[in-house]
Amino acid sequence: MDAVAVEGLGKRLGGAWVVEGLSFAVGRGEIFGLLGPNGAGKTTTLRLLAGLYRPDQGSATVAGERLTTTAEPPALRRAVGLLTEQPGFYERLPVRYNLVYFARLYGLPTVEAERRADALLARFHLTAKADEPFARLSRGMKQKLAIARAVLHAPPVVLLDEPTVGLDPEATREVRALIGELAAEGRAVILCTHQLAEVERLCHRAAILARRLVGIHRVNGDDGAVTLLVTLASDPSAALADVRGVDGVQAAALNGDGLGITLETAARIPELLAHLAGRGHRLTSATRARHALEEAYVALLAEARLSGVWS
Amino acid sequence: MRLTGVILARELAELRRAPLLLLSMASLPATLVGVPLVTVWYLVERVSPVALVFLEELYGLDGGAPAQVVAEAAALNWLPIFLVMPVFLPILVAAQAIGGERERHTLEPLLATPAPMVAIVLGKSLAAVVPAVLITWASAAVFVGGLDLLVYARAGVLPLPDVVWVFAVVVLAPLLALFGNTLAVLISARVSDPRAAQNLAAMSVVPLVGLLVAQLTGKVLLGLPFYLGLAAALVAVDLALIGLTVWLVDREQLLVR
Numbered sequence: 001m002d003a004v005a006v007e008g009l010g011k012r013l014g015g016a017w018v019v020e021g022l023s024f025a026v027g028r029g030e031i032f033g034l035l036g037p038n039g040a041g042k043t044t045t046l047r048l049l050a051g052l053y054r055p056d057q058g059s060a061t062v063a064g065e066r067l068t069t070t071a072e073p074p075a076l077r078r079a080v081g082l083l084t085e086q087p088g089f090y091e092r093l094p095v096r097y098n099l100v101y102f103a104r105l106y107g108l109p110t111v112e113a114e115r116r117a118d119a120l121l122a123r124f125h126l127t128a129k130a131d132e133p134f135a136r137l138s139r140g141m142k143q144k145l146a147i148a149r150a151v152l153h154a155p156p157v158v159l160l161d162e163p164t165v166g167l168d169p170e171a172t173r174e175v176r177a178l179i180g181e182l183a184a185e186g187r188a189v190i191l192c193t194h195q196l197a198e199v200e201r202l203c204h205r206a207a208i209l210a211r212r213l214v215g216i217h218r219v220n221g222d223d224g225a226v227t228l229l230v231t232l233a234s235d236p237s238a239a240l241a242d243v244r245g246v247d248g249v250q251a252a253a254l255n256g257d258g259l260g261i262t263l264e265t266a267a268r269i270p271e272l273l274a275h276l277a278g279r280g281h282r283l284t285s286a287t288r289a290r291h292a293l294e295e296a297y298v299a300l301l302a303e304a305r306l307s308g309v310w311s
Numbered sequence: 312m313r314l315t316g317v318i319l320a321r322e323l324a325e326l327r328r329a330p331l332l333l334l335s336m337a338s339l340p341a342t343l344v345g346v347p348l349v350t351v352w353y354l355v356e357r358v359s360p361v362a363l364v365f366l367e368e369l370y371g372l373d374g375g376a377p378a379q380v381v382a383e384a385a386a387l388n389w390l391p392i393f394l395v396m397p398v399f400l401p402i403l404v405a406a407q408a409i410g411g412e413r414e415r416h417t418l419e420p421l422l423a424t425p426a427p428m429v430a431i432v433l434g435k436s437l438a439a440v441v442p443a444v445l446i447t448w449a450s451a452a453v454f455v456g457g458l459d460l461l462v463y464a465r466a467g468v469l470p471l472p473d474v475v476w477v478f479a480v481v482v483l484a485p486l487l488a489l490f491g492n493t494l495a496v497l498i499s500a501r502v503s504d505p506r507a508a509q510n511l512a513a514m515s516v517v518p519l520v521g522l523l524v525a526q527l528t529g530k531v532l533l534g535l536p537f538y539l540g541l542a543a544a545l546v547a548v549d550l551a552l553i554g555l556t557v558w559l560v561d562r563e564q565l566l567v568r
Contacts, residue, residue, distance in 0.1 A: 013567060050423050053563050074425040082423040086416035090321070092328040097321075104317045105424035133328075149420065 001064075003028045003157050003188030004049065008058030011044050018044045020212050022058070026188045028156070031179065033199035033206030033219070034192040035297060040209040040310075042192040043085065046159045049190065051076045063156040063188075078106065081150035083160040087142040089149075091135040095126060098134055099149060106153035113152075120148040124178070140171025147178055151187075158182050160191045164198060176202060196293050206293065208300045210310035215250045215262065215300040217293055226266045226288055227295035231258035233282040242279045246272060253302035260289070260299040314426045318434025319441075326404065326442065336400055336442065340450040343396060347389050348457040354381045355461055369529040376466035382458050386471050390479055391523040391533070393451050395516050397484040398491035400443035402512045405495035408435040409565060410505030422562045429557050432496060436553075439492040444485050451480045475535050483538060486545040491515055493552040500560040503568055 002025040009022040019041035026032040034042045047053045049062055051073040060067040063079035089098045096117055103113035121127045124144045129137060137145065143163065150158055163179060164172040179202055183189050191203060199206045200219055208215045232239055236258055243252045243261055248268035252261045263272060266288070273286060289295035304310040326332065355378040366384045367374055374380065412418040421431065455471040462470055472480075495512035502508050525531040 047566065051562075052419070052422055052566055074427065077423060077425040080423070082420070084416065084419045084423070088416035088418075088420045090325055090417060091415065092325055093321070097324065101317065101321050102420065102424065105314060105421070105426045107425060146420075 002026060002061075003030075004032075004060065004062050004190065006049075006058070006060045009045070009048060009055050009060055010057035011041075011048055011053055012056045013044070017211060019048070019209075020057070022209070022213050024207050024213060024216060026157075026190060028188055029183050029186050030205070031183045031189045031191060031203045033203035034190060034209060035194075035196065035199060035206050036209035037301065037310075041211050042209055043161055045209070046082070046161050046190065046192055049157075050080050050082045050159055052082075078153065079155055079157055081153065081155040081158040083146050083150045083158070083163055085161045085165070087146040089134040089142070089145065092133055094131050095134055095137065095145060096121060096130040099145070099152065102149050103152045108153060116152055116154075120152065124148050138171075140167050140174065143167060143171065143175055144178070147175065151182065155187070157188045157190070160189065162193055163191065164193070164195070196297060200293050208297055210301060210304040212304075212309050214304040214309065215296065217250075217262070217296045217300075219293060226263050226269070227292050227299060228261045228263060228269060228272070229255060229258060229285075229287050229289050229295070230261060230276070230283060231256070231285045233284050234280070239276060239279075239281045242276065242281065243272070246275055248272070251296070251300040251303040253299045253306070255299075258285075260295055260302075262296045262299045312430075314430040315434045315437065318426070318431060319437045322404075322435060322438030323441075326438065332403065336403055336446060339399065340396055340446050343392050344450045344454045344457070347385055347392075348454065348461070351381055351385045351458060352461055355465055371532060375468070378462045378465035379468055379470060382462040382466075382470045386458065386473075386476065387532075388523070388527055389454070390476060391519060391526060393447060393454070393480055394483055394487055395519045395523070396450065397443050397447045397488035398516050398519060399513065400446055401439035401488050401492035402495045402509060402515075403439075404442070405436065405439035405492040406499050406509035406512055407505050408439070408496045409499040409560075410503065410508050413503070413565075414505065418565060422565060428560060428562070432553075432556055432560060436489070436492050436496055439495070440485070440488045443488045443492070447484045447488070448480065451476075451484075475538060478535065478542075479538050483542055483545070486542060486549060487519075489549045490545060490552065493549065493556055497552065497556045497559065500556070500565060501568070 004026040006022055006024050010020045011018050022045060034045060036042050048055055049060060051067060055067060055069050062076050065073060065076035065079050067073055067076055099117035100113045103116055104110065121130050126141060126145060129141065164175050167175060179189060193199060203219045206217050206219055207213055208217065236254055240252055240254060240259055243249055243259060248264045250262040250264060252259055263269065276283060358377050358381055363377055363380050366372060366380055370384050370387055372380055372383050412421060458471055459469045462468060494515050495508060498511045499505060499508040522533065526533055
């Protein structure tokens with residue numbers, strides 16, 4: 001069973017759809033990226049899955065707990081660990097006090113809350129800072145503490161909003177290692193970021209959002225989505241029209257004298273090339289994009305703009 | 312209730328580490344107790360017979376030694392101040408209840424926990440109400456003790472506490488503190504700027520200040536029946552405000568605003 005299953009999820013804020021008809025699934029031990037431009041609905045999706053927003057359409061199941069348009073989801077909140085964009089701790093209070101406080105709000109008895117806080121402080125190399133006010137921590141330490149809070153109650157699903165934003169390279173590396181460990185422990189991790197390189201390093205798959213889901217890209221694995229750059233001696237616009245709707249094509253857009261085409265898998269490449277040749281288009285070259293995710297991202301967003309989903 | 316206690320303990324721990332806020336909470340009561348005691352001390356020695364007659368007529372006092380008349384007039388007139396205090400003090404803390412969490416980016420992590428809204432609202436409310444009531448009680452005790460000390464030495468009587476004072480300070484002050492706090496939490500949840508919330512909530516003391524002015528001018532004499540009626544009205548208003556707050560304050564609204 002999937003750790004997270006989203007079916008047609010949608011949310012209206014301020015009278016407009018911020019997220020619409022979103023569907024995807026994330027397995028245990030998987031790191032799933034949420035990519036998209038500003039305002040694409042990434043943070044809203046995380047807040048929906050964390051039970052902070054009520055959906056206006058569709059539903060989601062998170063660690064077996066169902067999120068619907070009507071139900072108040074305290075059990076779902078217990079199953080989710082959320083890293084918010086800002087660390088968000090009480091500046092004057094000691095580091096350990098902050099962690100124990102949140103652990104108790106998640107329903108842990110005091111002794112257990114203290115035990116887990118101490119264990120996480122040790123794991124994240126923050127024990128020496130335990131009695132210092134949160135305000136005295138460095139940005140990287142604050143972010144590590146926020147990740148510690150997200151896993152305090154041992155949730156099977158962890159939602160991370162921009163986990164490395166504003167961190168120096170060393171702290172970034174450390175935080176990435178921690179995210180890898182969370183997945184290795186069997187948790188489903190949903191990671192929301194602007195950094196494609198981070199997704200390529202960490203994620204197994206990434207969803208590209210532009211209010212709606214415009215594509216899911218398999219980042220790691222031989223059978224994943226690929227982007228093909230095709231140059232043509234004939235009219236690329238005509239080729240673009242012919243490519244759209246072909247089985248296995250996730251997105252296609254004009255790219256100089258040719259096309260950028262994102263396919264579900266590399267296995268679809270011969271079929272696509274044969275299709276283009278069969279339609280009389282004269283191919284001069286076909287290469288797999290070097291930065292597959294970036295190409296897919298750009299192509300999928302271009303596709304979304306063309307179809308009017310995103311502006 | 313356990314989660315309410317957890318939130319209350321955290322709020323109080325933060326309050327202990329905010330000396331400036333504590334100082335601002337304590338400075339108002341210190342002034343409101345010190346000024347009348349110094350005034351009474353000055354008047355008991357120097358009040359003229361004409362002024363005594365004026366005070367007796369204006370406030371319907373029974374007469375007695377000059378010190379006793381001055382003290383009774385002061386006790387009568389200064390009681391509303393101990394009703395303004397518990398409304399005003401929690402506003403200093405409660406107006407930050409939601410807006411402060413939003414400013415410090417702690418609101419989203421707090422709301423992401425399974426803690427029910429009623430526990431969050433109650434924990435934050437108690438954190439503002441408990442110190443306000445304790446400070447009011449302590450201030451009232453200092454005022455009563457000071458006044459008795461001044462008068463007993465000169466007239467051999469202890470003018471305070473009387474039934475009205477005990478009722479007002481013990482029963483009305485907590486009800487008023489709850490009123491000021493709940494109003495501040497409600498406003499704090501509905502406006503994005505904590506300072507605006509503080510200013511708006513502070514407007515709630517205006518009717519009480521009006522009562523004080525009315526009594527000072529001798530137009531209205533606030534006795535036990537008035538305070539009993541006020542208590543009954545406050546119980547109803549407090550319950551309605553708490554219900555309204557829990558109903559209106561939900562996670563999504565707080566995050567979107």
